[in-house]
Amino acid sequence: MSVLPQETTVSANSSTAAAETRAAKLMKRRSRIRFYEIIVWIAAIAAYFVLPSKMLILTEIAILALFAVSLDLVLGFAGIVSLGHTAFFGLGAYVAGLLALHFIAEPVTGLIVAGIVSGLLGLLTSFLILRGSDLTRLMTTLGIGLMMAEIANQMAWLTGGADGLSGFSPGPILGMFEFDLFGKTGYLYCVGVLFIGTMIMRRIAFSPFGLSLKAIKGNPMRSAMVAVPARKRIVTAYTVAAIFAGMAGALLTQTTSFVSPDVLAFHRSADVLLVLVIGGTGYLYGGIFGAILFTLVKDWLSVITPQYWMFYIGLLLVILVMIGRERLSRWVEYLPERFSKKEDR
């Protein structure tokens, strides 16, 4: 049953039909693969062949990128600010380490288990971020992050405390691909997980669910008035983000064969926020672009000024904020949308 009375004239019918055709086209266009996306993945594969001596830093970028993309799902889509996202990263890192040490060395299994455990923590803690303003959320998430760090420190019998977890090495991926000394397998493994993770989150972004997240962020009062159950959606988004953050942590453990308490350190939460500030929020690839820029700048600065590189990172942050958020989150719109220039509006 339709509330709209049937259009009676032929011309009205045909204009409705034209609108429907155009709407279908516009909706398909929303989720079309953009030019820069293809470039990113070609570059990721090309780097494997062109920069064989840089595998370790490239792996670091891929892991940070997955971590940042997962944060974008809550920050850029649902508009939930978090200073404790590393709680999930760190938990995933420890779970993967403990699993490899005591039970099973196969990395993909470790990755999945780490994702599930982190997702559970995300689900449990999501109820704490439902209430309050941005400021209370920052404090709550910060608190969760700090508590996780302290728990890892105190439970030395399990986590190795301040010494961290070591003495394990990941087995071949799916029993087939051995990790090598140069980190080539590790890089491809991380890029593969980043690719699959980004594609999954990309699908979520263009679903009705993804749209409703952006609605909650854009105008909470109106989103309630179109029947969006905001709390439920935020809980789901936070849980999914925690799963992928946990997987990023697991990747770090598996590629370094070591878990230090540093995986839960506050600076990681701050870094990943900075990555999104650099790369832009709300379109997922900001996490990837930001991770590349952040890691390269950090690497370069720490070579030229080993003691004071943090100063320049801080300066960069100040400059970025001065330029303004709006311009930051929208710069991607200036990139070409697709190969041909043809407009099909």
Added chain:
Amino acid sequence: MSDIVLETRHLVRRFGAFLATNDVSLKVERGARHALIGPNGAGKTTLINLLTGVLPPSEGQVFLEGEDITSMASFRRVKRGLTRTFQINQLFNEFTPLETVALAIAEREGVGHNLWRSIAGYGKVVDEAAALLARFGLASVMGERTVILPYGKQRLLEIALAFASKPRVLLLDEPAAGVPEDERHEVLQIVSDLPADVTVLLIEHDMDLVFSFANRISVLVAGAVFVEGTVAEISTDPRVKAVYLGENA
């Protein structure tokens, strides 16, 4: 026989010492075209906010089709068929009109939680969104960002968005405000064309619009119902005239 679809009992809302809603007991019949008028600051918008759950009442109850919804969340009220428009546009600035309306339809159809299928895959939702936008004269701008649309178009989208939820009770908070003069009657015509069993509660300052649209009118003064009656009764009531003239003087 009277079939009361929306009812308030002794509704009170205080902001500090200020009484914005003062013991309002209102009954709205199914299919009514009920107008809520009153001078500025009479508490009309506050009353709508209480009805839709944007604000919790200090005292009293709200009933929708006999069910107590006083402490029900806004989005659940919308799911039960009670929706509204806002006096000041509340839209999703970064969305296109198409995305905006499609979201509302997807939520109404209960597919809003699906995180795996692209919206483009919901052909029926997209078609209905397009048809609705065409009906409101928004088809040509359906792909633009809402924030760059002229105010009149945004106003139409505000109303179209409420229609997208297929409400059984629709609360319109000054829908014609900001709509160009020549399009006002068109907007109200679309509202009038709603099926007879859809109930409309309208806040409006334009008396011509009110008298041509409504079949029942409540006059709100200082947060309380001052008088209630048919169009004929209200339009000739000297006390109502005094209230309005008093405000103007």
